[in-house]
Amino acid sequence: MPEAPLIYFDNNATTRIDPRVLEAMLPFLGEEYGNPSSGCRLGKRAANAVRHARGQVAALLGCEPGEVVFTSGGTESDNAALASALRLNPRRRHLVTTAVEHHAILKPCEAFAAQGYEVAYVDVDGEGRLDMHEVAHKIKPDTALLSVMAANNETGVLFPLAELAELAREKGIFFHTDAVQAAGKIPLRASAMPVSYMSVSSHKIHGPKGVGALYVNRHTAWSPLLLGGGQEGGRRAGTENVPGIVGFGKAAELALASLETEAVEVAALRDAFERGARERIPGVRVNGGGAPRLPNTSNLAFDGVEAENALLLLERARVCASAGSACTAGSLQPSHVLRAMGCGRERAKASLRFSFSRFNTPAEVGQAVEILSGVIARLRREA
Ligand SMILES: Cc1ncc(COP(=O)(O)O)c(C=O)c1O
Missing domain, CATH: 3.90.1150.10 (Aspartate Aminotransferase, domain 1)
Incomplete structure (x- = not known):
């Protein structure tokens, strides 16, 4: 049977993977194998494809294409955002997050704590909601960063992004949000809020695995995690995952069209x-x-x-x-x-x-x- x-x-x-995403990717797993950094015709076509995908992802996030940095996924985006905020504020040794973040935030926080940082975890109530007063209360004069997810991966509970971003702005600290589960499911208007960094991932929106992006606000400083070639405007070294990025772009376009x-x-x-x-x-x-x-x-x-x-x-x-x-x-x-x-x-x-x-x-x-x-x-x- x-x-x-x-x-x-x-x-x-x-x-x-959405079949339309797969179709968009296939040429870049075959004959279109150019390196976007090389000047030959194949390379230029690859660079154009990455540029196009950057625009598609930017549209989904509600930001400028230049604010999108491609990464290997949500985990890298989260790790890179936390590391950047702390490195740019060497005298501030405190960060605030929530008790319900994904391990891609909690584990790096543990590692930072082992290096002498203090991490404050905001609790949630019985329905999974945050108390904004508690968030504000946890922020101290030496806090470098507030990192709060946009939507919880286990319960789907949404956090008030605009309010959190505004609070971080008032306090003069970085605000990062892990929007891996929110992207493609609810509207995200990154540019309309004082968000410093926002993590997203392709495989949660019918795109391929192993590719994601970090929104880096154009008014926010950035300290890269990966050093090497000058890819991604010097913000993330390494030859681009062209097929993955093309697939992610298509997935973002489809998600936005049917949001x-x-x-x-x-x-x-x-x-x-x-x-x-x-x-x-x-x-x-x-x-x-x-x-x-x-x-x-x-x-x-x-x-x-x-x-x-x-x-x-x-x-x-x-x-x-x-x-x-x-x-x-x-x-x-x-x-x-x-x-x-x-x-x-x-x-x-x-x-x-x-x-x-x-x-x-x-x-x-x-x-x-x-x-x-x-x-x-x-x-x-x-x-
Ligand atoms: C909220 C959240 N953040 C981060 C990640 C990690 O993303 P990735 O699998 O692309 O590394 C996930 C994946 O489950 C997630 O749900």
Whole structure:
């Protein structure tokens, strides 16, 4: 019997490459192999392709093309932004972030702490929301940087970017935002806010993996992490990942073109899924459900169930979801995000993330609710 098609509800981990993105990339994996820095005709065509992609990404971020620095992805963008802000302020030894950031922020913060920096982590409330007074309170005279994500990867909870950026401006410190999950899902107007740096990643928006960008505000200083050739205007050395950048550009163009309609359509899928789960399964709670959220993310707690076991059974039924963030999956540690929201270990370990995209359908939502209700009922029976 042929295998049932996969129901892929793990789009915050990564997304399927859009066929139009793949088509745009293919020439640059074949005959168009020029180095953008070389003066020959092939090189010039590669440079033009990178320039075009820079414009496409800038349009998605709402900034000037010259403010886009291509990187190897969200992790590099995050690391580079933090390092730049601290290096440019050698006398300031303090930074402020939140307890619910991605590990691409938390791990470098730990490393900075080991080097003698002081890191303050702002807590969130039970719905995953930040208290702006607490953020302001944490900023000290020797704070160099405030780094707060635009949207949480596990719950989809949105943070008030414009307010945070304004606060950082008032305090005279750098403001970085990890917008890896927000880009392509909600409008981002980088230039309309006093944001210093903003990280984005291609593979979360139906582009290829291993490529991303950092928005560097044209009025903000920059200290590069990678030194070498003068690529990216001297802001990030290394021969450009031309096929990846071309794919990222196309993915950004497509995301921008369908931003509004997709947000409505994907939110309808998410809402139908949550409604169906609540109707069919007793003891379901939506983590972060009381806060403004991304349109595509649903984080559900199923009382009395181990998420890891539920994932295994869902996987067998060809439904792909995740427990906590992909990077911590398998570690059996309850999600640091849910723990920060005050969820006990039990609830945190009973939570699953379902994240939707333009390639999901209402029929898949119906099937997945059916399968999920069977899985949860079975696990509760066997508990
Ligand atoms: C919020 C957030 N930041 C950073 C990253 C890392 O991005 P990348 O996989 O491109 O390194 C992710 C990926 O899961 C993410 O969700």
